[in-house]
Amino acid sequence: MALDAKIPQGEMDKKWSDYKGHVKLVNPANKRKLEVIVVGTGLAGASAAASLGELGYKVKAFCFQDSPRRAHSIAAQGGINAAKNYQNDGDSVFRLFYDTVKGGDYRAREANVHRLAEVSTAIIDQCVAQGVPFAREYGGLLSNRSFGGTQVQRTFYAAGQTGQQLLLGAYSALERQVALGNVQMFARHEMLDVVKIDGKARGIIARDLVSGKTERHFGHAVLLCSGGYGNVFYLSTNAMGSNVTAAWKAHKKGAFFGNPCFTQIHPTCIPVSGDHQSKLTLMSESLRNDGRIWVPKQKGDNRNPKDIPENERDYYLERRYPAFGNLVPRDVASRAAKERCDEGYGVGTTKMAVYLDYKDAIMRYGKIEAGKQGLTAVDDATVFSLGKAVVEEKYGNLFEMYEKITGENPYETPMRIYPAVHYTMGGLWVDYELQTTVPGLYALGEANFSDHGANRLGASALMQGLADGYFVIPYTLGNYLAEDIRTASISTDHEAFVQTEKEVNDRLQQLMSIQGKQTVESFHKRLGKIMWDKCGMARNAEGLKQAIQEIQALKKEFWSDVRIPGSIDAFNPELDKAGRVADFIELGELMCKDALNRNESCGGHFREESQTEDGEAKRDDEQYSYVAAWESKGESNWELHKEPLNFEIVKPTQRSYK
Amino acid sequence: MEHYHMNLTLKVWRQQNNQSKGQLETYQVKDISSEMSFLEMFDVLNEQLILEGKDPIAFDHDCREGICGMCSMYINGQAHGPWQQNTTCQLHMRAFKDGDTIVVEPWRSNAFPVVKDLVVDRSSFDRIIQAGGYISVNTGNAVDANAIPIDKKDADNAFMAAACIGCGACVATCKNGSAMLFVGAKVSQLALLPQGAPERESRVLNMVAQMDKEGFGNCTNTYACEAECPKGISVANIARLNSEYLKAGLSTEEK
Numbered sequence A: 001m002a003l004d005a006k007i008p009q010g011e012m013d014k015k016w017s018d019y020k021g022h023v024k025l026v027n028p029a030n031k032r033k034l035e036v037i038v039v040g041t042g043l044a045g046a047s048a049a050a051s052l053g054e055l056g057y058k059v060k061a062f063c064f065q066d067s068p069r070r071a072h073s074i075a076a077q078g079g080i081n082a083a084k085n086y087q088n089d090g091d092s093v094f095r096l097f098y099d100t101v102k103g104g105d106y107r108a109r110e111a112n113v114h115r116l117a118e119v120s121t122a123i124i125d126q127c128v129a130q131g132v133p134f135a136r137e138y139g140g141l142l143s144n145r146s147f148g149g150t151q152v153q154r155t156f157y158a159a160g161q162t163g164q165q166l167l168l169g170a171y172s173a174l175e176r177q178v179a180l181g182n183v184q185m186f187a188r189h190e191m192l193d194v195v196k197i198d199g200k201a202r203g204i205i206a207r208d209l210v211s212g213k214t215e216r217h218f219g220h221a222v223l224l225c226s227g228g229y230g231n232v233f234y235l236s237t238n239a240m241g242s243n244v245t246a247a248w249k250a251h252k253k254g255a256f257f258g259n260p261c262f263t264q265i266h267p268t269c270i271p272v273s274g275d276h277q278s279k280l281t282l283m284s285e286s287l288r289n290d291g292r293i294w295v296p297k298q299k300g301d302n303r304n305p306k307d308i309p310e311n312e313r314d315y316y317l318e319r320r321y322p323a324f325g326n327l328v329p330r331d332v333a334s335r336a337a338k339e340r341c342d343e344g345y346g347v348g349t350t351k352m353a354v355y356l357d358y359k360d361a362i363m364r365y366g367k368i369e370a371g372k373q374g375l376t377a378v379d380d381a382t383v384f385s386l387g388k389a390v391v392e393e394k395y396g397n398l399f400e401m402y403e404k405i406t407g408e409n410p411y412e413t414p415m416r417i418y419p420a421v422h423y424t425m426g427g428l429w430v431d432y433e434l435q436t437t438v439p440g441l442y443a444l445g446e447a448n449f450s451d452h453g454a455n456r457l458g459a460s461a462l463m464q465g466l467a468d469g470y471f472v473i474p475y476t477l478g479n480y481l482a483e484d485i486r487t488a489s490i491s492t493d494h495e496a497f498v499q500t501e502k503e504v505n506d507r508l509q510q511l512m513s514i515q516g517k518q519t520v521e522s523f524h525k526r527l528g529k530i531m532w533d534k535c536g537m538a539r540n541a542e543g544l545k546q547a548i549q550e551i552q553a554l555k556k557e558f559w560s561d562v563r564i565p566g567s568i569d570a571f572n573p574e575l576d577k578a579g580r581v582a583d584f585i586e587l588g589e590l591m592c593k594d595a596l597n598r599n600e601s602c603g604g605h606f607r608e609e610s611q612t613e614d615g616e617a618k619r620d621d622e623q624y625s626y627v628a629a630w631e632s633k634g635e636s637n638w639e640l641h642k643e644p645l646n647f648e649i650v651k652p653t654q655r656s657y658k
Numbered sequence B: 001m002e003h004y005h006m007n008l009t010l011k012v013w014r015q016q017n018n019q020s021k022g023q024l025e026t027y028q029v030k031d032i033s034s035e036m037s038f039l040e041m042f043d044v045l046n047e048q049l050i051l052e053g054k055d056p057i058a059f060d061h062d063c064r065e066g067i068c069g070m071c072s073m074y075i076n077g078q079a080h081g082p083w084q085q086n087t088t089c090q091l092h093m094r095a096f097k098d099g100d101t102i103v104v105e106p107w108r109s110n111a112f113p114v115v116k117d118l119v120v121d122r123s124s125f126d127r128i129i130q131a132g133g134y135i136s137v138n139t140g141n142a143v144d145a146n147a148i149p150i151d152k153k154d155a156d157n158a159f160m161a162a163a164c165i166g167c168g169a170c171v172a173t174c175k176n177g178s179a180m181l182f183v184g185a186k187v188s189q190l191a192l193l194p195q196g197a198p199e200r201e202s203r204v205l206n207m208v209a210q211m212d213k214e215g216f217g218n219c220t221n222t223y224a225c226e227a228e229c230p231k232g233i234s235v236a237n238i239a240r241l242n243s244e245y246l247k248a249g250l251s252t253e254e255k
Helices: A012-022 A043-055 A093-103 A110-130 A162-179 A245-252 A285-289 A316-320 A330-342 A359-372 A380-406 A461-484 A495-514 A520-535 A541-561 A573-597 B038-051 B123-130 B152-162 B169-173 B180-192 B194-213 B224-228 B236-252
Strands: A035-039 A058-062 A183-186 A189-197 A200-208 A214-218 A221-224 A263-269 A292-296 A354-357 A415-424 A441-443 A626-632 A638-644 B005-014 B023-033 B101-105 B114-116
Touching (some): A035 A043, A035 A200, A058 A189, A093 A110, A110 B194, A189 A245, A189 A495, A200 A495, A221 A245, A292 A316, A292 A330, A330 A415, A520 A573, B023 B038, B180 B224, B180 B236
Parallel strands (some): A035 A058
Antiparallel strands (some): A189 A200
16 A cells, blocks of 8 residues: 655645645535544644534544543643744744754654644634733733744743643633534543444444443544553653553554654653652753753762862763754753763762753843842842742742652752653654545544654644644545535444444453453553663664564563453443553554664664764664554554655755754 | 651542442551652552452542642542642652551542542533633634733733642532632633633623532632642632622623
């Protein structure tokens, strides 16, 4: 099967407007007869469900949490990019497009990225109109800040709670459509399979997580907005419930999986403190605006960081990357931290951490404040307290969170940070219209692979989720459904629904019947360790081959020795988790296979065999300038399809942030 | 920070479903690190229960970074436990010492029926939002984001109200089971912004009506909600809710 990305013809900056001008439309009377299923209610899902409901489609939305407002988009901290150029600092749609393609290390599809940059400005307008309280300047206009991998200030934010505010905006739009009867909401429901009829996605099997009963739901189309799969590593910044199950079931029903090995390791997270750790907490990238990252120049230096004099500190990002300094992209910053710690310069009890220091920023802001207030001859303590107030306003909630977790005051002592799994650029392969290789089945937001290439820039995930949901799918879905207006709703008594529901129930029965000796959690931890050690920040062929064998063995062990308490027909979080871990195990194998196949380094994918002399990622455009789209062919068996990447505008070069 | 380990006695509310009667059960946990989060301590207990062939304790949780609002434990008589401006998931075990007994209950309110053990049904909050907790603007209708400047103070106050995570600690902690802080926060956020003006009156009337319909109690100004709110939402939002409600009640009669 040849992959057709359906990229419109024409100039890059005209593709999307031409597409919109010629796309098929569905008239309002027909929209009322068309049903759409939306799985997941994060930024992509909530915005899609709300927008499609507004257009008049009959929407059913599903989330596994107790309310759509809990989806993990809520935890995004730093901000959302948009090419508004409100700061007059040279930003434009082209710059955002260029930065994103370059930031993704030339492994993203140009046409998708350009569209993303184009609609970015409308997202900010829409959110402000919904009452999203972005940070503002004294003149009442919107404030911006910088993020990694860019040299302009294009990031809009709401303190360190930008994701929360954007999601609550989308959630309120969704709840409005629920109240109007256009969207039917199913909370505490999990999608457990896609139902296909005549090759098209026509519904899902979902399980009510309270009663434990499975349900059949018809839709003329199915939208998966189910987020990323970072929890395959067990420890990540994802929520505990974040999982790959919806996307994985779709994959097994024929949707190709794109670039599964492309994982983002975020450089600034609170380090692991012990074996009990259940998740990792991110400290927003926005902290790199003002904080300085360093380690001692001397190996194994155990002094209190405050006692280490300036000339004995190695500000290694500023040293290695003078042009971007502490604001290099995430993949670069993460690898640099790992390099220092591996070389023995790490700090803290585990020695797997570096310092993120706010002292200079506090003093710098303090001096500005003192100047503003006309204070002369002020002592350092006063400058510090003035500066602390400024930092508190910008990052207060993040500093508080750090203190709650570690018990240390980051205003006084530098924070200890280390990279952690944060986001997955890979996901279901989609064409320009966000349709997977299964007709009628779409993937939006983090669940698809399309816009971030091999590395996502900060503040771009929120942008993509909302772009897909508010401004892309309302057009592209119509193009598909316009052909479907004569398809009456299919009864869920159809054989395909009955058969798929039976398969789902058989699997649940099988899981429950194992009654082995090991907990679901213990398997998840073991999978995570294999993935982190061998398919994490650095990968090599030998390790990946071992990992594949270890995962296959783990899978056998899981299916013969997992212990799940309780019953199927009741509220049973352990059973829910077991199904998700079983899918993560299969995904883990595919990720290793993909990482093994891609014998180059690009973005967050670092193959030790492919690096420059100074240890930077070395791409191989001759061999690997393609999207790896994997087709499921049964157990532990996949066929690789390649979508070649053609760069018409941004010519691939060795990425340099020096 | 000094790290230590502790043994604890837990008394946890167990209830099979919303039809059955519940009771406190006692459990022991050993060698709990002061660096663990409270929920990680529950993970340890649940792993122990599963291996013993017992039913693990059901509790709601998701992000474990204090923002999704899903976790909801009533710990030693306090919503989200002893720390101020904190969620259950961000509570760490250094708040306790060796030998402590900790009592853990679900949120208790008529409007939050128990699903199982420590899990409650908070869909009443979603229905209150459905009644008017939004600005009616369809996708694509927005003007430029900087077309309407907003006084920084109003924007900041709207943001502080919007920081509500919808966890329900305010309701759980209120002797009347009132949801006025939750409703007040949303009404305030949208009333402070010019974009919220057109629906200002209908919004507050409809949201309060839904709140009453769901069975939440009234506010008698004890301020327990503010004291226990993990995001420090101010009771000034309740005052604003009352004022908005009165104004709306007066003006709509004339329409």
